[in-house]
Amino acid sequence: MEENNNKVYKDERYGKYREMLYYYNEDGNFEKKVEFHGEPDRVILQQAWDFFNERKEEARQKVLSGKASPIAYHMEKDLLDPMNLGMAAGIKIWNVKRHLKPGPFKRLSEKTLQKYADAFNITIEELKKVE
Amino acid sequence: MAIKDIVIDYKHRQAGHCESGATSNLFNFYGLDLSEPMAFGTGCGIYFSYLPFLKLMFAPMMSFRNFPNTVFHRSMKYLGVDATVIKKFNDKKESMDALDRNLEKGIPTGVQVGVFNLTFFPPEYRQHYNMHNMVIFGKEGNNYHVSDTVMEDPQILSYEDLARVRWAKGAFAPKGKMYWINNIPTEIDYRSAANQGMHKSVYEMIKVPFWLIGIKGMRVMARDIRKWPKKHGNEKASFYLGQILRMAEDFGTGGAGFRYIYGAFLKESGEKFNNDEMLKAADLMGKTANRWRDFTYIGARNCKNRAKPEEDYGMLGDMMMEIAEGEFKVFKMLDKITI
Known part of the structure; x- marks a missing residue:
């Protein structure tokens, strides 16, 4: 496999796969090439991941300072918003929004906690703390 | 239900777009030639919609392609090919059993999946996107052989992982959707x-x-x-x-x-x-x-x-x-x- 020297991605795991891309050249032919994405494509993808990581870090700080429940952190880690989390866990959106606060989170039953844990694919113990 | 090991002789070719690539590969499996752009064009893959009031990954939603499964469905309809699409199943077990039965008969089967939990997928693309398509063409023990046209080579996926991605939640949830070709007429217009x-x-x-x-x-x-x-x-x-x-x-x-x-x-x-x-x-x-x-x-x-x-x-x-x-x-x- 070709050496991948383009250092736009900050995560080491990124940019290891080649894809098929189409081109239209000056002779009027459509060409297919299997290759890595160019720099502009990497910049825009890295931008999205920067944004997600910022949100994740912000949520982690909030949880550690006691302003939000761990669900807020896990939600940002899995790139979800309250609506999609509600769909994944089978809980109404207004309840999800309430459970993002530390007080209502403490009063949650085992059954509801299990629903969230299944949605995030982790155990209840992992759900109660942040990394 | 345990079935014996089976791997269908299916030719994997990389393609630009997941669904038209899967359609063209499935068609070629039956010995007729249909290139990826032809599958894309006859299946009306091109589209544009801009829906600023809906948010996908925290930004306005837009789509450059048609709804999932349109390419397969329409191209098969217009080419006059006998194909089956099962839009949704009631539960995980039922959908996986249906897939196993198909593999036993020797039919490579296309499935719609969400990419967030897809283990072999490039990690930079693992966001919540539920309109990805791939073809399952074999089973060995607990593992399935998968032909994903984004990747260069065929891949392997375990039973649990496959069930999980086939039942990904969120917008355009796949709900175990699967499709395959029954038979192809001798003359195609x-x-x-x-x-x-x-x-x-x-x-x-x-x-x-x-x-x-x-x-x-x-x-x-x-x-x-x-x-x-x-x-x-x-x-x-x-x-x-x-x-x-x-x-x-x-x-x-x-x-x-x-x-x-x-x-x-x-x-x-x-x-x-x-x-x-x-x-x-x-x-x-x-x-x-x-x-x-x-x-x-x-x-x-x-x-x-x-x-x-x-x-x-x-x-x-x-x-x-x-x-x-x-x-x-x-x-x-x-x-x-x-x-």
Whole structure:
């Protein structure tokens, strides 16, 4: 496999796969090439991941300072918003929004906690703390 | 239910777009030739919709392709092939058993999946996107053989992982959808299929009476791009712009939001059915697609330097408007052609 020297991605795991891309050249032919994405494509993808990581870090700080429940952190880690989390866990959106606060989170039953844990694919113990 | 090990002799070929690649590979499995652009064109893959009131990954939703499974369904309908699509199952077990039964009969089966938990997928693409397609062509013990056209080689996926991605939650949830080809007639009318597919696409791009779909939607988006920096600030404007570019360039589109693949379809059918008008349209489509790529290059500079945009958003809006007019011309031309 070709050496991948383009250092736009900050995560080491990124940019290891080649894809098929189409081109239209000056002779009027459509060409297919299997290759890595160019720099502009990497910049825009890295931008999205920067944004997600910022949100994740912000949520982690909030949880550690006691302003939000761990669900807020896990939600940002899995790139979800309250609506999609509600769909994944089978809980109404207004309840999800309430459970993002530390007080209502403490009063949650085992059954509801299990629903969230299944949605995030982790155990209840992992759900109660942040990394 | 335990079935014995089975691997179907299925040829994996990499492709630009997941669903038309899967359709073309499935078709080729039965010994007839259908290239990826032909599958994309006859199945009306090209589309545009801009839905700013819905948010996908925290930015306005837009789509450059048709709804999931349209490409397979329509191309099979127009080509007159006997195919089955099961839209949804009641539970996980039932859907996996149905897949096993198909593999036992020796039928490679396409499934719709969500990519977030797909273990072999490139990690930079693992976001919540539920419209990915791949073909299952074998089972050994607890593992399935998977042909994913985004990847260079066939992959292996365990039973639990496959069940999980087939039942991904969220917008456009797959609900275990699967599809396969039953049998193919000996004589196939490619000409009428390409004609039908092309005219359906023309309808969807320029004739739908709704202002957010097709070329009309592109014009609305061009106007919105100009407003973004004032309305949301530079940071958010560049993230929203990035969303357009990501949907157009990354996520397995073959580049320029499928416009290259569609141009290749026009060129191939123009040569196949000796139609000069269509070759002209293909040339124009290729040039418009190159403008899309320029748009990405310029837009990416804005995304690199988020707080201080290097290029003015008004200029990008003008460029988008120009692209919309270019595509409008192509579809106007196609409207008058009958092959």
